[in-house]
Amino acid sequence: MxxxxxxxxxxxxxxxxxxxxxxxxxxxxxxxxxxxATVRAALNLGINFFDTADAYGLEPGTSERILGEALRSVRGEVLIATKVGNWARRLGHPLPFTHPLHIVNCCHASLYRLRTDTIDLYQCHIGDLADPDIFLEAFAQLRKAGKIRAAGISTDDPGVLARFSRDGHCVSCQLDYSLLNRAAEAELLPACAAAGIGTLIRGPLAQGLLSGNYDASTRFTDSVRLKWNEGSGRQRYQSLLAARKRLQDAFPGYDLLDLALHYAAGHPAATVVIPGAKSPAQIRRLAAALAQTPPPDFRARVRQAVAG
Ligand SMILES: NC(=O)c1ccc[n+]([C@@H]2O[C@H](COP(=O)([O-])OP(=O)(O)OC[C@H]3O[C@@H](n4cnc5c(N)ncnc54)[C@H](OP(=O)(O)O)[C@@H]3O)[C@@H](O)[C@H]2O)c1
Incomplete structure (x- = not known):
């Protein structure tokens, strides 16, 4: 690793x-x-960085709870990043976040579920946050109290990052970046590099699409990708499939999953790539991808194959 x-x-x-x-x-x-078992497999591969959120799980909090239990015996050797801001939003009951105490309270709940005394990286999960004051105040209080070690934000919007990082304490930006979504190359990744802000690269497989497991006949049943079954979501899915085909045609003989990991990790501003994995086999396969050598002129050939 x-x-x-x-x-x-x-x-x-x-x-x-x-x-x-x-x-x-x-x-x-x-x-x-x-x-x-997936978390254990990641540990066995040498992975020391785990990204979750209080909102994750069909029942919110489940991901933090399972992760906390799985990391209990190795807590001092790993870094846990979690997020605040979307608790119960998906269920139609977003918290107002009108006072720092709302965030402090969410943090205490995350600490409990994660079975830890301190969160290494606490991220604001509201990517379109208009006014960061409440979050910045809460994160400052939590840092002072030792409840969190560092703070960051998950956003694809350079303006939001600029506002959130104005107090000089933002260490990270989590952003969507992949072979099929290169938008961050224009502004966000260069802004992170210029400000010395670390990046957590999410969605490197375009939500599994770059694995090659899905095609035009696929109907999704999971709650994340249901959006790809109908209407404009289906159109978006089909255009992503077409872009994936152009990439595959540009790199005959290569597995796009290997290229996807290299593309995400290979940007000069990339710090850590955080693909989701659902099994030990998946995380082992993702680690093996980074052990491959990418083809010559790889990044330039990607830009030729898929514009934008
Ligand atoms: N707003 C935010 O802050 C935000 C938003 C999204 C994600 N994230 C974070 O970023 C992480 C990753 O992003 P993502 O989940 O959007 O997308 P992703 O990493 O591009 O795709 C993950 C999916 O790819 C499939 N996959 C993984 N390894 C595979 C393998 N070896 N072979 C075949 N398929 C494989 C799995 O689904 P299937 O097997 O079912 O296809 C997996 O759930 C999340 O877990 C989360 O921590 C944060």
């Missing part, structure tokens, strides 16, 4: 982290036993 420095923190993180959204069933059924 390759390790990289995480800006502003002194941490060394595995280039491959584990995205823990699937733990808790939103990406389709997964038993607690399989979830725990």
């Amino acid at each position: 390759e390790f990289r420095p995480f800006p502003k923190t002194g941490w060394r993180v595995s280039t491959l982290g584990l995205g823990c959204w699937p733990l808790g069933g939103q990406y389709g059924p997964i038993s607690e036993r399989e979830s725990a």
Whole structure:
């Protein structure tokens, strides 16, 4: 496993982290036993960075709870990143976040579920946050109290990142970036590099689409990808499939999953890539991808194959 420095923190993180959204069933059924085995497999590969959120799980909180239990015996050797801001939003009951205490209270709940005294990286989960004051105040209080070690935000909007990082304490930006979504190359990734802000690269497989397991006949049953079954979501899905085909045609003989991991991890501003995995076999396959050598002129050929 390759390790990289995480800006502003002194941490060394595995280039491959584990995205823990699937733990808790939103990406389709997964038993607690399989979830725990996936975390253990990640640890055995040398992965030391785990990304979750209080909102993850068909029952919110499930991902944090399973992760906390699975990491209990190795807590001092790993870094846990979690998020606040979307608790119960999916169920139609978002919290107002009109006072720092709302965030402090969510943090205490996450600490309990994660079975830890401190969260390494606490991220604001509201990607379109208009006014960061309440979050910045709460994160400052939580840092002072030792409840969190560092703070960041998950957003694809450079303006939101600029506002959120104005107090100088933002160490990370989590952003969507893949062979099929290169939008962050224009502004967001360069902004992170310029400000010395670490990046958590989410969606490197375009929500599983780059695995090659899905085609024009697929109907999704999990709660994350139901949006791809109908209407404009289906059109979006079909255009992503067409882009995937152009990529495959540009790289005959290569497995796009290998290229997807290399593309995400290979951007100069990338710190840690956090694909979701639902089984030990999946996380082992993702680690093996980064052990491959990408083709020559890889990034330029990707840009030719898929514009934008
Ligand atoms: N707003 C936010 O902050 C936000 C939003 C999204 C994600 N995230 C974070 O980023 C992480 C990853 O992003 P993502 O879940 O959107 O997308 P992703 O990593 O691009 O795709 C994950 C999915 O790909 C499939 N997959 C993984 N490994 C595979 C393998 N070896 N072979 C075949 N298929 C494989 C699995 O689903 P199937 O097997 O069912 O296809 C898995 O659930 C999440 O877990 C979460 O931690 C954060």
